[in-house]
Amino acid sequence: MEQRYEDGGSAGGRAEDFAQIRRAARSTLAARHAARPETIGALVDALSGLFSPHDAEPWDRTGLLVGDAAERLEGVACALDPTIDALVRAEELGANVLLTHHPAFLDPPAFIGPRASGASVAGKVVYEAAKRGIALANYHTALDVSAAAQTMLPGLLSLDRVGVLDPLDRDARLGYGQVCRISEGSLTLEALALRCTAVFGRAPRVWGDPGMPVSSAVTWTGSAGPAPDLCLKRGIDVLVCGEVKYHTALDAASAGLALIELGHDVSELPFSAVLAEACAGVGVPRASITCLAMQGGWFYPESRRA
Structure with missing residues (x-):
């Protein structure tokens, strides 16, 4: 049962x-x-x-x-x-x-x-x-960095997971943030945001040009913390996360990183x-x-x- x-x-x-x-x-x-x-x-x-x-x-x-x-x-x-x-x-x-x-x-x-x-x-x-x-x-x-967490958001959003953005010292397979490739190769930021809306039932807040092509993404549950800076260093196109502080998001978007904020609890x-x-x-x-x-x-x- x-x-x-x-x-x-x-x-x-x-x-x-x-x-x-x-x-x-x-x-x-x-x-x-x-x-x-x-x-x-x-x-x-x-x-x-x-x-x-x-x-x-x-x-x-x-x-x-x-x-x-x-x-x-x-x-x-x-x-x-x-x-x-x-x-x-x-x-x-x-x-x-x-x-x-x-x-x-x-x-x-x-x-x-x-x-x-x-x-x-x-x-x-x-x-x-x-x-x-x-x-x-x-x-x-302990759950945030677990093996189960590595598959959660990428699986829900149909993204191909390829690594961990901020891995644990003891095991690089575990850690915060999942580095992903877009399964279709590329799609627009708006299309990915609409996918988030379809999956979670609530519209996210999106930073960036709706028509921007994205081929790489990081998923990160809850508060983004250091994720925007780490994404910029890795050349990631878009960060899908729970929430980002306003000025952090403003600076990251100005530097070329698109962001999709699902909401802390939603993510x-x-x-x-x-x-x-x-x-x-x-x-x-x-x-x-x-x-x-x-x-x-x-x-x-x-x-x-x-």
């Missing part, structure tokens, strides 16, 4: 939007454990074999943040962010693990309390998770499908896994026009 993919209506939230990434993730994430992980700790240990904490940034949080590792695993809800809405939905589904890309916190909250309290958002999330008996686990930068929503496939790959029954279609609470006004 397949795991469930809830219908969020846009930005990679629809079940059909996950089809390509599910196939790519399955080909990358070979099953490592024949037996079902019986405890929350066993699940986290197995996932850490796929998304090594050693590959995460030193400032990051990885693995189990809230919960009892010895507790029996009942079900897993996968999402981009550990929000209270996601916790509520996980509880409704009978899942006792909320597995996300982003961590609930980087610096521990100073106070943990209910929603009506003066606690920070992170403090309220931790409180609600503990109250509902739902463990919080995440794989953030990373497919990670929930990667996490779901990873859970299945380490032995969690697919019927016990759900991908939550949780959006960030924002919208484009034009998308709501009658």
Whole structure:
């Protein structure tokens, strides 16, 4: 039985939007454990074999943040962010693990309390998770640099991946940013941007001449960070990413690099499908896994026009 993919209506939230990434993730994430992980700790240990904490940034949080590792695993809800809405939905589904890309916190909250309290958002999330008996686990930068991440955006956008833009020292096959060639040889910047709109259901922000021919691209989820400078040094035509700081994008575009900004969350929503496939790959029954279609609470006004 397949795991469930809830219908969020846009930005990679629809079940059909996950089809390509599910196939790519399955080909990358070979099953490592024949037996079902019986405890929350066993699940986290197995996932850490796929998304090594050693590959995460030193400032990051990885693995189990809230919960009892010895507790029996009942079900897993996968999402981009550990929000209270996601916790509520996980509880409704009978899942006792909320597995996300982003961590609930980087610096521990100073106070943990209910929603009506003066606690920070992170403090309220931790409180609600503990109250509902739902463990919080995440794989953030460890997932960003993983083998599964290397196939995600290139696969969704039908790009031919040829390398890593910013590889890890220990393994050049892993790292940030995927260097790609255009499968058709070349197409216009506008055509690639329209492909992004078709795949993710939301129009990106595009920097550059719409008619510019592009034959090389880099995909980079989330915040672009050093990607624009690295792309310029490599002579890349276009950077497809989550988001770029305005002045960084302005300078990069002036230097000849086209940019397609998908939106931070839009570029990373497919990670929930990667996490779901990873859970299945380490032995969690697919019927016990759900991908939550949780959006960030924002919208484009034009998308709501009658």
